[in-house]
Amino acid sequence: MADIRSRIASRADLPGARLRSVRAQAQAMQVSVSTVVEAYERLAAEGVIVSRPGSGFYVAGPVAPLALSRIGPKIDREVDPLWISRQSLENEADVLKPGCGWLPSDWLYEEGMRRALRSQARADTLELTDYATPLGHPELRRFLSRRLMGNGIEAPPEQIMLTDSGTQAIDLICRYLLQPGDTVLVDDPCYFNFHALLKAHRVKAVGVPYTPAGPDVEAFGAALQEHAPRLYITNSGLHNPTGAVLSPVTAHRILKLADSSDLVIVEDDIFADLEVNPAPRLAAFDGLSRVIQIGSFSKTISASVRCGYIAAQADRIDSLADLKLATSFSGSRLAADLVLRALTDSGYRKHMEAVRLRLAEQMAKTITRLATIGIKPWLVPQAGMFLWCRLPHGADAAGVARACLEEKVVLAPGNAFSQSLSARDFVRFNVAQSGDDRIFKVLARALQRRAGIVSV
Template sequence: MAEAEEAPVWPVLAIDRQRRGSLVDQIVAAISGMVNRRELRVGTKMPSVRQFAKVNGVSTFTVVESYDRLLHLGVLSSRRGSGFFVARGGPDTASPTGHAICPSAFPAGFSAAVDALTPDLYSGQSDALPVGAGWLPPDWYGESTILDAVRHAMKIPAGRLRGYGHPLGFPSLRQHLAHALSAELGAVEPEQMLLTHGATHAFDLVLRTLTRPGDVVFVEDPGYSNLLALVRHHGCVPVGIPRTAAGLDMEALAQEAAAQHPKLMFVNTVLQNPLGTSLSQAQAHRLLALAEAFDFWLVEDDIYRELAAPGEASLAAMDGLRRVIRIGSFSKTLSPVLRVGSICASSSLIPELVRVKMLTGLTTSEVNERAVFDAVSSRAYRRQVERLAQQLAQAGERAQERLQEAGLQPLARPRGGMFVSAGWPQPATPQRNGRAIAERALRAGILLAPGEFFSLRAPDTPWFRFNVAYASEPLLLDFLRAQS
């Protein structure tokens, strides 16, 4: 196509080469912001890669990567031989409930803070106080049980060192899980259990198997931070369904389902991350009814089930694994280092999930799975989990009291588990928002997880997810009081 037929020359974007964060991050944030403000309308043709690079003084490689990320985010679409176009409108027109269905993975300008904070939140190697982390102090897990299990797993028979392991995962662990889940879900066969490298790997396999780029995927808002980015990475369009102290907004869900026709929805039924709340039996039944009416899969993130009180709602149990896929993990009850998760699904779905697992990574670690089996099949494991749940409940009550004394208000009252989310009721400002406070905390030796990690768009007020094991530390409380 001739240059004269391309989109009009753009003004130069405000790209700060001295600012922390990549040029790609800045370009993606700038264009996403223009789309959200409706400065760019649906169908607007973007400048060619060469034209954009020339106008803004960046390399064509930078533009290609920026456009590629905007394609994955659903902000742009491409047409072979025609170029790139704006694929969606601003937040006011995105959906009948007014929720923006595909903003950037994090609010504009936040990616640098995410890059700086997230590795430390997961590595466990930082010297900073890990208030925002998703793991507990090692002594809370029952170190002797885990270490004994790992030592036993290392005595793997020599004959097992020749192959990659069973594609479904270590058979003894799958049999143990199938037997344990049968008491709750009805008859579950070992062939319905697929072992994974933790829950996030399980989410990835489900997305790879059941979705295609452009599919709508419902997520809770706020919800699990890695999941929000993973949905976009697969080119799907995440639609946030509000999750509050009262549970899921079922009216918003019904409206969005009718308008968006989702392929699937991820939901954290019990001890939800980051709020710590659980769905009622009535809400779980309504959710299943909506999934049936609008024909979408439900992926139940059930990794906190063992820490919850008996009798909490279970979508998998109510549904019988017809359209519910249950995700499990041992990172919260044993150790995140072992990286063992599971998928429990209908017999018809498991073969395709196995095929995708083999295509993308062959098998999972039999050594890790043997260690988990040895631990969870021991007599000490159930007592250990009961002690952990009690310890978390006590720490959670204490954390809520201390945070309120420091001037913060809880977003919801947790029903147990690892997290309390709380913040200040005053509206966020450019100088006083989750990102800014988290960066100040990092300089003070504290790792915080701001609300921006868990939301599809910038929260109206600054709030954080607090790990109850660390939320009563004087260093944290003194810092928070100084911010009030």
């Protein structure tokens, strides 16, 4: 009964869909026929399914409300991507959040934002009150075109569309290219919200193991052959959660493999301003032929001002603009203008230099502190905020996260990032959010308790 309810809640079985025959269901679940008959009869009595004599049992009622938490394998809530987001966003101020994915508020460009707000208050009335154009703020798009050129990506302003966020950018691309049941490749591990978003689009996600130089090329090629995926979503610079950087050799091999398929690659470049030495970009090698690049500014300017972008072929941008109009009508003209003013402010470059230096210092301190309790990084990143670490003695990260939450410390356990659920003993640490000594004391106690449970 729980299995059938789950399939209906996840929309795997829609109203009118015929359930397996009693015998087929009994064989699939390795239970007796009488057990299935009883389950079906109870569900029919509840009105969940209906019986049609001589034909079988069918799903009843309207389409179930979409429940993302019930799509995919049943796992502990502590490794659920949406659980981590909820804990990081909803908890009170005294909760420590080394598992969150953003910089502390006082690390962001607060002074530049205040200057931008003062300047914006004196702006033309249209900037304060009117809808944005379909592609978004023309000046910001021209600025982004020049900025992308700095990474070798040729994207004129008419091939750039502003969005409300990086997440909206991916959502629009998924709406544009995917149908329910399509396959999407993701890195394993990858940013956990990719998993949640793909569930919402009812597509099949397939993980490709990630190495210190980028995706495993052999596994990537095998996945192309076996699954014929429509999309591949990745970070090239400062990979989330591992902190790895794509190598030029791997980039060329991935694009060469993709040439023999219908694959479209979505390259999320949200951490560009945290890099010390820019990594290779698939969009630069590819010339935006099969690669679509996205980004946003919530990680460095302000998470309160939601503004992202998509850079792609002109025909794709045209179709994506129609989708944006259909789903949100217009982006935020006010937010785009604020972001432009902040990015072109004379202090932004120096601010980011200070942030990168501060992250490097905090990275070294966090590695040293973790080492004292037996936690080692998978690799030492060149830059950025993330450390991907293995817990000692194969400790269960979900159990450790549950124990730490009791003491008001939010962790990000590895399996939230892993499509294959193969990162049970990994945790992602945000070094910018790991400056409080209490984090390491709580973590040490949690590891000791879990070690005691394992030994028993």
